[in-house]
Amino acid sequence: xxxxxxxxxxxxxxxxxxxxxxxxxxxxxxxxxxxxxxxxxxxxxxxxxxxxxxxxxxxxxx
Amino acid sequence: xxxxxxxxxxxxxxxxxxxxxxxxxxxxxxxxxxxxxxxxxxxxxxxxxxxxxxxxxxxxxxxxxxxxxxxxxxxxxxxxxxxxxxxxxxxxxxxxxxxxxxxxxxxxxxxxxxxxxxxxxxxxxxxxxxxxxxxxxxxxxxxxxxxxxxxxxxxxxxxxxxxxxxxxxxxxxxxxxxxxxxxxxxxxxxxxxxxxxxxxxxxxxxxxxxxxxxxxxxxxxxxxxxxxxxxxxxxxxxxxxxxxxxxxxxxxxxxxxxxxxxxxxxxxxxxxxxxxxxxxxxxxxxxxxxxxx
Numbered sequence: 001x002x003x004x005x006x007x008x009x010x011x012x013x014x015x016x017x018x019x020x021x022x023x024x025x026x027x028x029x030x031x032x033x034x035x036x037x038x039x040x041x042x043x044x045x046x047x048x049x050x051x052x053x054x055x056x057x058x059x060x061x062x
Numbered sequence: 063x064x065x066x067x068x069x070x071x072x073x074x075x076x077x078x079x080x081x082x083x084x085x086x087x088x089x090x091x092x093x094x095x096x097x098x099x100x101x102x103x104x105x106x107x108x109x110x111x112x113x114x115x116x117x118x119x120x121x122x123x124x125x126x127x128x129x130x131x132x133x134x135x136x137x138x139x140x141x142x143x144x145x146x147x148x149x150x151x152x153x154x155x156x157x158x159x160x161x162x163x164x165x166x167x168x169x170x171x172x173x174x175x176x177x178x179x180x181x182x183x184x185x186x187x188x189x190x191x192x193x194x195x196x197x198x199x200x201x202x203x204x205x206x207x208x209x210x211x212x213x214x215x216x217x218x219x220x221x222x223x224x225x226x227x228x229x230x231x232x233x234x235x236x237x238x239x240x241x242x243x244x245x246x247x248x249x250x251x252x253x254x255x256x257x258x259x260x261x262x263x264x265x266x267x268x269x270x271x272x273x274x275x276x277x278x279x280x281x282x283x284x285x286x287x288x289x290x291x292x293x294x295x296x297x298x299x300x301x302x303x304x305x306x307x308x309x310x311x312x313x314x315x316x317x318x319x320x321x322x323x324x325x326x327x328x329x330x331x332x333x334x335x336x337x338x339x340x341x342x343x344x345x346x347x348x349x350x351x352x353x354x355x
Contacts, residue, residue, distance in 0.1 A: 024303040027224050030207065033188040033195070033310060034130025 065090045065181035070105060071098050071190075074205075074250035074261040075276070076197050077105035080185060083168070084112035090181035095190075095264040097274045106197055107165045109158075111184035114170035116144075116154045126314040131188060134314055143192060150175050158189050164196040191248075191265055195310045199318035203252035204325050207308045209233045209267075210249035210260045210277075212242040218277040219350065220249060220260055221338070222308045223285040230269045231342045232285065237271065239347055246271040248310075251279065253328050279333050281354045284308070288339025291349040301335035302326045 029035060065088035068081040077100070082089060089111065091099065121144050122137025135142040137159070145156040155175035160167040169184040176182065185193070195205055208222040209229040213236075223229050233246035247267030249260050262273040284296065284304045296304065305326050312318040336354075340346040 022300070022303065024307045026307045029129070030225055031307075031310060032126075032128045032130070032313065033191055034128030034132060 070100050072100045072103055073098050073263055077103050079105040079108045081110050083110040088181045094272045098264050109167040111169040113173045116157050116172040196312050199312050199321055204322050205250050205310045208249045209246045210244040211236050212277040217280040220282045221285045227285050230267045233269050233271055243271040244273050258329050258332050282333050282335040283338035285338045291341055291346050292339045293353055294337040296335040298330040301330040
């Protein structure tokens with residue numbers, strides 16, 4: 001094997017990296033579209049401004 | 063908008079027809095949604111709406127509890143969403159029943175919880191978005207928690223982030239640059255005709271930015287605040303996991319989850335992704351334009 005072939009072989013080989021888990025945070029309270037962010041609670045509650053019934057919520061779950 | 067008895071909305075090139083099945087009902091849409099109304103285009107789903115009494119009806123077998131406004135049930139092969147508000151106690155104020163592929167649905171608004179003298183909003187949030195995420199997850203695309211825009215040179219940038227990551231802040235900074243903002247909070251991504259497209263949606267954030275437009279996606283940024291503007295490229299697998307955690311997916315449906323991962327993989331393979339740490343001032347705009355080539 002000449003020098004060029006040896007260099008090619010080195011480039012083809014990759015360093016082995018053991019598989020590993022990576023934890024990615026999920027925000028379920030956002031992802032499930034269950035709440036209205038504007039009034040800071042789950043859907044219409046004490047705030048009449050975000051009744052979610054007949055009144056549109058301007059920052060819905062943002 | 064004048065109250066009507068039927069309408070068609072098109073979001074992400076997905077059409078939904080809404081019709082009143084009750085002669086006593088009219089419907090109206092909020093201003094942000096009106097720009098997504100269309101005439102005569104093809105529909106992917108048809109939804110009818112009527113007044114009813116939800117006080118004593120059986121919901122079905124519970125599939126999923128959002129922990130907030132809604133629960134999902136299975137009833138005679140259909141999916142049933144029931145919506146409750148603390149304002150009305152245990153009585154549901156709305157129920158939406160869909161067939162298995164979400165192409166047909168019936169919305170019942172509880173007459174005891176609504177003023178029947180006013181136009182109704184049968185698809186009012188979060189039902190409209192729930193319907194859309196189910197339609198997307200059945201082979202059409204994915205909705206992500208992101209600010210999306212088209213820059214003056216035609217490049218489409220997506221800035222994905224959880225609440226508080228800086229999407230609205232970023233949107234307001236770019237808006238001053240005269241770009242087209244598709245949405246400051248919710249973007250639909252689709253793989254069509256060999257290209258990755260991003261679409262504006264009516265579900266805006268606090269900046270209230272929404273456009274019924276689409277643009278080809280050039281770069282993806284997963285954003286967060288930092289002491290300086292800096293970019294760190296993401297490998298596709300890493301990008302997929304980060305985008306998935308910032309996507310709106312029907313978590314009760316294994317096939318939908320599998321498809322969502324598949325479409326995100328397609329997107330991550332086609333579009334360069336990077337983590338963006340940014341300073342919340344105009345310097346990030348120049349930084350992106352100089353570095354996102």
